[in-house]
Amino acid sequence: MKKSALDPAREMTRRIVSDTGKVYVIIGAGLAGFSAARVLRLEGFEGRVMLFGQETDAPYERPPLSKDRLRGELSEERVFLELPNYYKDHAIELQLGERVARIDPSLRVLEMAGGSKVSYDKLLMATGAGLRDIDVPGHDLDGILYLRTLRDCERLRGLLQQHPHVLIVGTGFIGCEVAASARQIGCKVTLAGPELPLAHVLGRGLSEIYASYHRGKGVILKTGVTSTAFIGAGHVERAVFSDGSTVDCDLVVVGIGVDPNTELVAEHVKIENGIMTDEFCRTNVEGIFAAGDVANSWHPRLGISARLEHFDNAQRQGETAAKTMIGKLEAFDTIPFFYSDQYEFRLIYRGMALSSDSVVIRGMPETGSFSAFYLADRKILAVCSVNRYAESVAAARLLHHEIAPAKLIDESVDIGRLFDT
Ligand SMILES: Cc1cc2nc3c(=O)[nH]c(=O)nc-3n(C[C@H](O)[C@H](O)[C@H](O)COP(=O)(O)OP(=O)(O)OC[C@H]3O[C@@H](n4cnc5c(N)ncnc54)[C@H](O)[C@@H]3O)c2cc1C
Structure with a gap:
């Protein structure tokens, strides 16, 4: 050769x-x-x-x-x-x-x-x-902002420093993170959308946990609604919702997806x-x-x-x-991974739980430290950890394996050693 x-x-x-x-x-x-x-x-x-x-x-x-x-x-x-x-x-x-x-x-x-x-x-x-635009009457009033670029961020940062009442439209990651930051700056914040915070990604159980985190930090949550109009004389003053209710506000941040x-x-x-x-x-x-x-x-x-x-x-x-x-074929085949920081809650998510049929929680969400395992047919599809970085790393090894929920819940068992027990 x-x-x-x-x-x-x-x-x-x-x-x-x-x-x-x-x-x-x-x-x-x-x-x-x-x-x-x-x-x-x-x-x-x-x-x-x-x-x-x-x-x-x-x-x-x-x-x-x-x-x-x-x-x-x-x-x-x-x-x-x-x-x-x-x-x-x-x-x-x-x-x-x-x-x-x-x-x-x-x-x-x-x-x-x-x-x-x-x-x-x-x-x-x-x-x-x-960015997906919100196409309702009054959408072009001053004071209705979006967040995607560094320039968007700089503009919004300057406005938040004036401590307005901020209405955030959209309860996805961007909406929730902006809500958290605006509260941390000291703004009055209303977070509104059809679903509980992060429900479309984390599912019902965890969205309730995140709803309680936001409420605990003073966010006014308004769910089960969509925005149908914005009203103001040049600048936004009020938002109207699908249930006929209204919210007075000085600033709107729209985060309804991309x-x-x-x-x-x-x-x-x-x-x-x-x-x-x-x-x-x-x-x-x-x-x-x-x-x-x-x-x-x-x-x-x-x-x-x-x-x-x-x-x-x-x-x-x-x-x-x-x-x-350049001709060096290496398949992209990593475990999906993302993170989100809201207040002191650092979330890390590994895997993908599109078809999960149950969620097993290890730890106590009310303490702000837990991991949620998303299962389908007893196999682990994804793990979402809050303030448990090391556990989330160890749990990645368990993805696609069948582990008894009782073992996952038992905090006396080291997640990293579950295969050995
Ligand atoms: C506010 C914010 C917070 C986020 N936080 C998190 C997080 O906590 N965790 C996480 O995992 N992910 C987070 N993300 C998502 C993550 O940042 C994105 O997934 C990532 O930036 C996508 O990178 P990209 O290069 O594919 O696209 P982009 O970052 O969108 O970059 C694409 C670029 O292409 C340019 N472009 C488009 N069309 C043209 C054209 N015709 N000619 C020239 N240029 C063009 C665009 O202007 C843009 O600059 C966040 C995103 C945002 C906006």
Whole structure:
């Protein structure tokens, strides 16, 4: 057998040489796009890496925007993923304030909003997700805000410091985290939506626990309603709800979800609640890849395609996509993971519990320290831990295994040793 067929170092050299002169374009300078650019360089790709972002800020982390940055506890510079000189030092052509307007996959050319054109060899769609608007009368009044970008956060932070009565519309993660931060700043807060806090992700039992946490911190919870109108003379003064009730407020923050930014490739690639990809972040079109909030990817471990809106997912999928682009196929097959901080409650969720039939609680939620195991046919699908980081790490080993609920509940048994007992 020839040596070259077995020698990875030699293979790598040949690949890098052949990559020189290639142009890999990444659309979206968020976490997924940044991670991909970083890994392209870490893996030794020597062609051009172009990273286009329509925001004017360099890539940054979004999670602090509803947490410590919103409360002013974290400086603005600490939200950025890298120091400003990182991009130049690694020959990553970061182009900010640049919106890609069109793509022609047959010619492998993209067109910027300003009209200029760029040819590419491979293209990564890391365009993330865009805010869902609330389309009710009065939606365009002043004082109705959304939170997705660092600029949104800075504006909202300034307003919260004036201690307004904030109405938060939407009881998902963003709504709940903003409610917590606004209370911590000292604002009067009403949190309103059709469901209890986080019900769509955590289920009924845990949403009741989170409802009690928020109420305990002084949040006025208004559930079972949708917003039907906003009223005010130029600036929002009152919200009207589906049950006919009203709430007076100085500021509204809308957090009713996001939709994947797929428009650019909608005519070209398969879309179904996001850009469909395989476990290597490949779309059905040669040379086009997708990662992060925009991607609906096949997860071999779960046996389903899923579009996840989590930090960990965006980071790791960006890395997977970069490796696939240079021909290093490593399936993206990690356990889904996300976290949420509200007040002193640090939640960590591992797994996916779409089809769970029961929930077993270990610990006492009222003390703010517990783990919830989501089961289906006695197997553990997911674990959600609050203020139990080590337990959540140990519990990840139990996913997809059958463990008797009595053992899960028994706090005298170390979760990490459950397989041994
Ligand atoms: C306030 C907030 C708090 C969060 N907190 C948590 C948390 O606690 N835990 C957790 O797990 N996850 C959290 N998330 C979710 C997590 O931050 C996202 O899943 C992650 O940022 C997604 O990264 P992404 O790169 O896929 O997309 P994005 O971050 O949305 O980045 C995509 C970028 O692409 C740009 N773009 C889109 N179209 C174009 C175009 N045509 N041309 C050029 N640029 C374009 C967009 O402007 C955007 O900057 C939070 C999100 C928000 C908004």
